[in-house]
Amino acid sequence: MKNMKKSSFVVSALLAVILVLSACGGGSTGGNGGNAGTNNGAGNAQGGTKAGENFRIGMVTDRGGVNDKSFNQTAWEALKQLEGDTGAKVKYLESKTDADLIPNMNQFIKDGYDLTWGIGFLFEDAAKTVAEQNPDAKIAVIDTVVDLPNVESVTFAEHEGSFLVGVVAGLTTETNKVGFVGGMEMPVIKKFEAGFRAGVAAANPDAKVLVNYVGDFNKPDQAKVAASTFYNDGADIIFHAAGGSGNGVFSEAKDRAKSGKKVWVIGVDKDQALEHGDDVTLTSMIKKVDQAVLRVSNDLIAGEFKGGEVTVLGLKEDGVGLPETNKNLTDEVLQQVEEFKQKIINGEITVPTK
Numbered sequence: 571m572k573n574m575k576k577s578s579f580v581v582s583a584l585l586a587v588i589l590v591l592s593a594c595g596g597g598s599t600g601g602n603g604g605n606a607g608t609n610n611g612a613g614n615a616q617g618g619t620k621a622g623e624n625f626r627i628g629m630v631t632d633r634g635g636v637n638d639k640s641f642n643q644t645a646w647e648a649l650k651q652l653e654g655d656t657g658a659k660v661k662y663l664e665s666k667t668d669a670d671l672i673p674n675m676n677q678f679i680k681d682g683y684d685l686t687w688g689i690g691f692l693f694e695d696a697a698k699t700v701a702e703q704n705p706d707a708k709i710a711v712i713d714t715v716v717d718l719p720n721v722e723s724v725t726f727a728e729h730e731g732s733f734l735v736g737v738v739a740g741l742t743t744e745t746n747k748v749g750f751v752g753g754m755e756m757p758v759i760k761k762f763e764a765g766f767r768a769g770v771a772a773a774n775p776d777a778k779v780l781v782n783y784v785g786d787f788n789k790p791d792q793a794k795v796a797a798s799t800f801y802n803d804g805a806d807i808i809f810h811a812a813g814g815s816g817n818g819v820f821s822e823a824k825d826r827a828k829s830g831k832k833v834w835v836i837g838v839d840k841d842q843a844l845e846h847g848d849d850v851t852l853t854s855m856i857k858k859v860d861q862a863v864l865r866v867s868n869d870l871i872a873g874e875f876k877g878g879e880v881t882v883l884g885l886k887e888d889g890v891g892l893p894e895t896n897k898n899l900t901d902e903v904l905q906q907v908e909e910f911k912q913k914i915i916n917g918e919i920t921v922p923t924k
Contacts, residue, residue: 625870630674631646633667687863729764736766740771856891
């Protein structure tokens with residue numbers, strides 16, 4: 571009888587341990603449906619505690635959405651990397667309209683998140699409003715500046731990187747016609763256009779640049795029409811700075827490739843050849859949004875959040891530029907790109923911003 575009681579006690583104890591361990595388990599998921607992506611727990615490093623496991627970081631997208639294959643997606647991938655590296659819990663909220671920006675940011679603050687990201691220049695007014703109303707909340711923004719002590723701002727010298735892909739376009743075009751498709755006609759996107767124009771002119775003064783703004787970052791159908799018009803007018807290369815709308819430019823190029831017509835697209839923000847293939851992607855103008863998100867978020871975890879500061883990342887800081895791999899560019903083109911890059915870094919060339 572004693573042995574039976576003892577055995578029963580041991581079994582009960584083992585079951586209790588199993589239940590506790592099961593309760594501690596968890597995994598993270600990114601939301602594909604609805605408005606949000608969630609994380610159900612980031613856990614500990616095996617054999618130890620991860621540095622960021624007690625931190626929660628939220629990210630709000632603009633209306634381009636988290637799967638825009640561009641700006642927002644790059645930022646979210648960085649936060650997912652942070653989650654794996656540090657154990658920090660991460661989550662995103664998508665803004666379907668501009669009216670969602672403030673409520674989405676406030677949701678993270680209401681839920682006690684340690685840092686709230688606003689991704690894109692459309693957050694300038696929203697982040698300012700939220701930061702003023704919540705002075706104890708830590709906020710970080712990309713592509714805009716909010717001059718408040720609880721906001722850290724990161725911007726990029728897009729015009730410098732765009733100058734380099736303009737050089738590529740000017741040296742590569744066979745028709746002396748190239749195109750630029752922008753999202754919204756805003757100062758940051760005008761910087762892309764200005765740099766691209768200057769780069770094309772520096773490399774090939776005879777080349778003409780066609781320009782079209784589709785008015786949004788989530789209108790791929792309109793961008794496809796714009797691209798079709800440019801290609802029909804003789805352009806053989808189009809650089810887009812249009813977020814999710816830019817997928818329409820790639821779609822048009824792929825359709826033409828299927829019918830044997832060779833045209834090119836220059837991607838933006840990330841190496842878009844990884845998504846759309848080398849058959850239509852000439853190169854891309856990289857903005858290292860991922861590195862900016864990782865740097866600021868890691869600073870937060872280390873207790874070094876730099877509220878009130880503005881960081882500008884250009885060619886000198888390796889914040890913009892071409893991808894490491896450019897299968898469609900000749901050594902001669904890459905050499906000239908490098909020469910122009912060094913002249914910009916050395917101050918011999920000042921790239922216009924508008």
